[in-house]
Amino acid sequence: MIEFFDDQGQATAFCDGRTIYLWEGRAVAYLLDDRVFSFSGRFIGWLTDGWIIDGQGHCLLFESDAIRGPGKPSRKGGSFKATPQPAPLRSSRQAVPARPSGSAEWSHSTFADLL
Template identity: 45%
Template sequence: MEETLLDREGNAIAYLDFADEKTIYLWDGTPVAYLENENRLYSFNGKHIGWYEDGVIWDLSGKKAGFNKKTVPVFAKFEPFKSFKKFKPFKSFTEFAKMKPLKSSNLSNENLMAYLKKGEK
């Protein structure tokens, strides 16, 4: 099962593949992050970058960084063609998860693509 991940403008940026170890891929097939216990979001370099809960990607400050189609605050735009998946890098040792902040109704200032790629190997 896959779930499209959109930015705050409704652009399809990535997708979450639940059948592939809960890996998040960009549309060009690049694996950029994955979910671990309690829906913690990690980059492949082991950095804890947020959470995925209730169809929303929450950043470390509790702001909304990304959405699924049901939670996006605007009309979802057309999804681009998916490229073949690229090889996933080995997962680095994961750092301890940050304390979960209170969830905010505010949107993150960082665009979703940059947010997901910040921990790229």
Template identity: 50%
Template sequence: MIEFFDRQGGEAAYCHDGHSLYLWNGRAAAFIHDDKVYAYDGRFIGWADRGWISDEHGACLLFEHDAVGGPHKPARQAKTTPGPRRTKPARAEPGQAPPRPAASTAWSDRVFSDLI
């Protein structure tokens, strides 16, 4: 299981299969397709690359413990056990992604859970 943390080092999401992202409470949040992150309604959210989930502009939203590059990673806070995976909604056809931005060393002002 891959665990993702937010800019404060708090538990945020997890991925058990390399494709499906769940919020820490177990709610199905998004899916990864060809290094692109989509909400289940097909909206493009951002990018998955080098252990980071970034927004559509390349600013970082979430990191895994061995993420490479990006902004300074905060110390991870104590974590709880993630919630059980809930049923995933049907996937809509993925929307068009914008051109991929350059990798950023900045944190996004957005919150991952707000994008879904």
């Protein structure tokens, strides 16, 4: 499982390689190649270099071995991640915008805001 952390270093989500779950175990998004979509079909961003970036190229979440991007905060210890829950059905996907160049800035949105 890949664990993702937010701009405060808080454990926020985890991924089994296909599905992204919030820390409490709720399936909220999925990967399609390097693109990230919510189950409602909303385009969230891309997975690149260990970062989930938003539509403007700003960083939302990072995995421990992410490269480039903004400075990574110290990861905070927290509760144990929950058991993954079944994923909902996928809705029609939103069109994917042109991919922006990467940014060394954190997004003004949170991952949860984009779900």
